[in-house]
Amino acid sequence: xxxxxxxxxxxxxxxxxxxxxxxxxxxxxxxxxxxxxxxxxxxxxxxxxxxxxxxxxxxxxxxxxxxxxxxxxxxxxxxxxxxxxxxxxxxxxxxxxxxxxxxxxxxxxxxxxxxxxxxxxxxxxxxxxxxxxxxxxxxxxxxxxxxxxxxxxxxxxxxxxxxxxxxxxxxxxxxxxxxxxxxxxxxxxxxxxxxxxxxxxxxxxxxxxxxxxxxxxxxxxxxxxxxxxxxxxxxxxxxxxxxxxxxxxxxxxxxxxxxxxxxxxxxxxxxxxxxxxxxxxxxxxxxxxxxxxxxxxxxxxxxxxxxxxxxxxxxxxxxxxxxx
Amino acid sequence: xxxxxxxxxxxxxxxxxxxxxxxxxxxxxxxxxxxxxxxxxxxxxxxxxxxxxxxxxxxxxxxxxxxxxxxxxxxxxxxxxxxxxxxxxxxxxxxxxxxxxxxxxxxxxxxxxxxxxxxxxxxxxxxxxxxxxxxxxxxxxxxxxxxxxxxxxxxxxxxxxxxxxxxxxxxxxxxxxxxxxxxxxxxxxxxxxxxxxxxxxxxxxxxxxxxxxxxxxxxxxxxxxxxxxxxxxxxxxxxxxxxxxxxxxxxxxxxxxxxxxxxxxxxxxxxxxxxxxxxxxxxxxxxxxxxxxxxxxxxxxxxxxxxxxxxxxxxxxxxxxxxxxxxxxxxxxxxxxxxxxxxxxxxxxxxxxxxxxxxxxxxxxxxxxxxxxxxxxxxxxxxxxxxxxxxxxxxxxxxxxxxxxxxxxxxxxxxxxxxxxxxxxxxxxxxxxxxxxx
Ligand SMILES: [Zn+2]
Numbered sequence: 143x144x145x146x147x148x149x150x151x152x153x154x155x156x157x158x159x160x161x162x163x164x165x166x167x168x169x170x171x172x173x174x175x176x177x178x179x180x181x182x183x184x185x186x187x188x189x190x191x192x193x194x195x196x197x198x199x200x201x202x203x204x205x206x207x208x209x210x211x212x213x214x215x216x217x218x219x220x221x222x223x224x225x226x227x228x229x230x231x232x233x234x235x236x237x238x239x240x241x242x243x244x245x246x247x248x249x250x251x252x253x254x255x256x257x258x259x260x261x262x263x264x265x266x267x268x269x270x271x272x273x274x275x276x277x278x279x280x281x282x283x284x285x286x287x288x289x290x291x292x293x294x295x296x297x298x299x300x301x302x303x304x305x306x307x308x309x310x311x312x313x314x315x316x317x318x319x320x321x322x323x324x325x326x327x328x329x330x331x332x333x334x335x336x337x338x339x340x341x342x343x344x345x346x347x348x349x350x351x352x353x354x355x356x357x358x359x360x361x362x363x364x365x366x367x368x369x370x371x372x373x374x375x376x377x378x379x380x381x382x383x384x385x386x387x388x389x390x391x392x393x394x395x396x397x398x399x400x401x402x403x404x405x406x407x408x409x410x411x412x413x414x415x416x417x418x419x420x421x422x423x424x425x426x427x428x429x430x431x432x433x434x435x436x437x438x439x440x441x442x443x444x445x446x447x448x449x450x451x452x453x454x455x456x457x458x459x460x461x462x463x464x465x466x
Numbered sequence: 467x468x469x470x471x472x473x474x475x476x477x478x479x480x481x482x483x484x485x486x487x488x489x490x491x492x493x494x495x496x497x498x499x500x501x502x503x504x505x506x507x508x509x510x511x512x513x514x515x516x517x518x519x520x521x522x523x524x525x526x527x528x529x530x531x532x533x534x535x536x537x538x539x540x541x542x543x544x545x546x547x548x549x550x551x552x553x554x555x556x557x558x559x560x561x562x563x564x565x566x567x568x569x570x571x572x573x574x575x576x577x578x579x580x581x582x583x584x585x586x587x588x589x590x591x592x593x594x595x596x597x598x599x600x601x602x603x604x605x606x607x608x609x610x611x612x613x614x615x616x617x618x619x620x621x622x623x624x625x626x627x628x629x630x631x632x633x634x635x636x637x638x639x640x641x642x643x644x645x646x647x648x649x650x651x652x653x654x655x656x657x658x659x660x661x662x663x664x665x666x667x668x669x670x671x672x673x674x675x676x677x678x679x680x681x682x683x684x685x686x687x688x689x690x691x692x693x694x695x696x697x698x699x700x701x702x703x704x705x706x707x708x709x710x711x712x713x714x715x716x717x718x719x720x721x722x723x724x725x726x727x728x729x730x731x732x733x734x735x736x737x738x739x740x741x742x743x744x745x746x747x748x749x750x751x752x753x754x755x756x757x758x759x760x761x762x763x764x765x766x767x768x769x770x771x772x773x774x775x776x777x778x779x780x781x782x783x784x785x786x787x788x789x790x791x792x793x794x795x796x797x798x799x800x801x802x803x804x805x806x807x808x809x810x811x812x813x814x815x816x817x818x819x820x821x822x823x824x825x826x827x828x829x830x831x832x833x834x835x836x837x838x839x840x841x842x843x844x845x846x847x848x849x850x851x852x853x854x855x856x857x858x859x860x861x862x863x864x865x866x867x868x869x870x871x872x873x874x875x876x877x878x879x880x881x882x883x884x885x886x887x888x889x890x891x892x893x894x895x896x897x898x899x900x901x902x903x904x
Contacts, residue, residue: 160673239789259791260675261745280793282675317675344678345669 155267155274156446158283159321164328171293173458174438174445180217181440190448191220194251199241199266200226200277202258206412207277207287210436211254214443223250238262242269252450255279260317273450281315286446287411288321290439292329294431295366297438298407303330308360310392311370311419312341312381318411319370323351336360337370337392340381357392362401368409369394372419385418395421399429407431469496469849469892472507476516476853480523481826482842491521493849496892501843516853519886522825523841524556524592524850525806526832528651529626529705529729529777531798532558532594535576536565541782541870543580546802547591549780549869551896553802554885555592556850557833557840558780562599563627569599569610571618578619591868591895592888593850595621595838600639600650606631609638616646621838624651626705629687631657636691640700647837649701649727652691654712655753659683664793666739666754674742676792679754685711692719695726703835704728706779708753710763717772727835729777730768732801732808733875735761741875747788747795749875751781765812768827769819775832776824778805782871800869804862804876806854810883814856821856849892858884868896 152166159167180186196215200208208224215222238257242265245253252273255263260280267274278284296302307326313319313335326333327350335346336354346353354360361367372388382388394408408420408429416422425432448458471493478489478501490505491498507513532546541549543560550558560577562568568577574596581594598620602608604627612623623643630636630652639650660683665671667678688704692715695702707713707728716728733751738761741749749755767773781798788795806828813819819827829852833841840850862879864872888896 237790259793261792264745280675320675343672344667345672348669
């Protein structure tokens with residue numbers, strides 16, 4: 143198989159969930175199901191991507207997402223190379239277009255890219271024949287994070303359609319929020335956002351979500367409370383007066399969860415600021431599905447890699463069986 | 467005979483005298499001598515067949531960035547003036563945000579003389595009038611020596627590229643410039659409100675994850691400047707008006723007699739923020755492309771005459787500079803060679819603005835507004851003319867631009883209206899080669 147012009151049913155790349163249909167998203171989640179089981183096995187490897195080279199191009203610091211992708215790639219037997227901003231030519235002023243040219247010259251099959259600028263993943267995808275997977279671009283999208291969140295919600299409720307999901311916190315700067323909004327809406331969920339008005343972006347309702355101003359109202363309303371990380375630099379930007387104030391007004395505490403429905407679950411993309419956006423007893427409590435999220439992350443990324451490499455959703459089971 | 471020619475059979479549109487009829491135009495020694503039917507013309511004068519073409523006073527663009535001195539890889543005075551001539555412009559105003567900026571008489575004189583030098587060598591284009599910096603180093607603190615700058619050839623002052631932020635400085639400028647009868651051109655933007663923004667603030671920016679620039683960042687500065695113009699009696703000209711709020715503020719202020727004027731750019735009338743989707747850096751400019759409602763308001767502002775003139779904000783950037791992450795790409799697009807056709811397509815073709823009025827907005831109005839020569843074909847006036855085919859359809863090919871830069875959102879557009887010849891002081895400075903030999 144060459145890197146030239148390969149296409150899955152989802153296109154050459156995975157840049158964001160905005161471009162996908164609900165059916166395509168559900169198909170990725172279906173494909174992830176059999177891959178979950180592989181991670182439970184003693185020998186956690188299948189030969190699906192043997193001989194394929196994947197570059198993990200992380201031009202913005204990230205530990206969890208990079209490690210999750212690496213596990214996924216290795217479990218599919220791909221050859222991987224990691225390039226991170228520290229110490230690479232990228233930090234020495236190489237432009238993204240030069241990076242793209244170099245990647246093209248290396249004839250690699252796939253690039254997993256994390257970048258601080260919105261649109262960077264698409265920029266790369268438009269310029270190289272390799273499959274490009276967006277592992278987070280600026281404040282735009284982080285599609286595999288949303289896919290693992292969707293899988294976690296589906297695992298718990300059996301279906302995403304009809305569920306009420308409220309995303310709480312810094313929506314303005316969050317690519318995780320954007321990808322989740324698109325994914326949830328396309329899969330038929332009701333979506334709301336809740337947070338200080340300074341961190342709710344312009345025209346959010348036009349995307350098809352409602353805005354809730356109080357965390358109490360949000361907790362009563364939703365089946366899924368998706369708590370975002372509050373980045374500490376938001377205080378310096380003047381968006382919130384202090385972390386203490388943020389916790390007082392929007393922090394998710396077990397006391398506040400007293401208003402929640404019995405089935406309500408709490409998600410968080412990590413890493414958490416305990417005592418700021420979420421209290422420890424909630425993060426570690428019975429409603430939290432934060433650890434299953436991490437497990438699902440590897441399975442979903444395996445599914446995405448498999449599908450972009452040309453695998454078909456219904457063959458995922460067979461691919462797994464063949465490895466036995 | 468240099469500077470003399472006879473244009474025969476063209477449709478002469480001269481808004482300064484209300485003329486829109488088929489006439490011959492006789493030019494002698496760089497001046498318009500007669501605009502009549504059946505002009506015989508003296509022996510030996512070159513005759514140019516203009517049947518089917520519009521003959522109009524040369525277009526005037528009061529907002530152009532020529533990049534020289536300092537960024538000659540983007541544009542030079544020579545290429546910028548030639549690009550202007552190819553777009554039908556006979557006079558352009560060069561903004562002072564060069565390196566070094568045009569904040570002293572030597573720099574202002576350099577721009578003027580450089581344009582003249584190329585013209586003498588037969589490589590000229592439009593006339594180039596330098597606009598001087600309003601503050602030293604464009605730093606927004608100390609007023610430049612405006613008297614000396616005007617003596618050196620400056621026609622106005624601005625800190626364009628940056629706003630004049632300090633209200634006290636703006637007040638002093640609006641007072642001081644009155645001694646010289648020149649306007650203060652303002653790039654209206656509150657930098658604290660727009661900080662870090664790269665496109666219009668809206669649902670589109672939210673979806674793209676790009677930082678937005680709110681309409682209020684323009685409107686608040688326009689409102690302030692209107693009150694300062696009212697206080698001082700000075701003339702503030704709002705550059706590249708992009709918001710419905712600013713159009714409305716200018717409309718109301720003009721009704722009560724404030725000396726405020728505004729310009730509309732072809733791109734703000736032709737495009738909305740939707741053009742940014744896909745992270746297209748050729749649609750990144752400041753002020754940004756706005757919503758559909760803003761676009762309509764700017765168009766209507768020009769149609770109603772609230773915004774008196776069209777100006778391109780021609781802002782060349784090298785290909786490599788635009789070929790990068792949206793956040794990091796520079797603001798600005800080129801506009802000189804597409805302005806007329808884009809305006810014809812956007813305003814004249816749909817029937818919103820008669821061609822006569824468009825010529826007025828692009829030629830007569832800016833001359834009148836700024837108190838400069840041009841914008842007329844009255845006998846005795848300078849023979850600055852444009853000949854264009856208002857119906858010719860063509861495809862915008864950035865590779866064919868005279869400009870050094872190609873950063874346009876209009877590449878590949880099917881447009882209507884093509885410049886055939888541009889005449890400056892009776893001398894042809896541009897001719898469409900596809901029209902065949904002279
Ligand atoms: Zn400007």
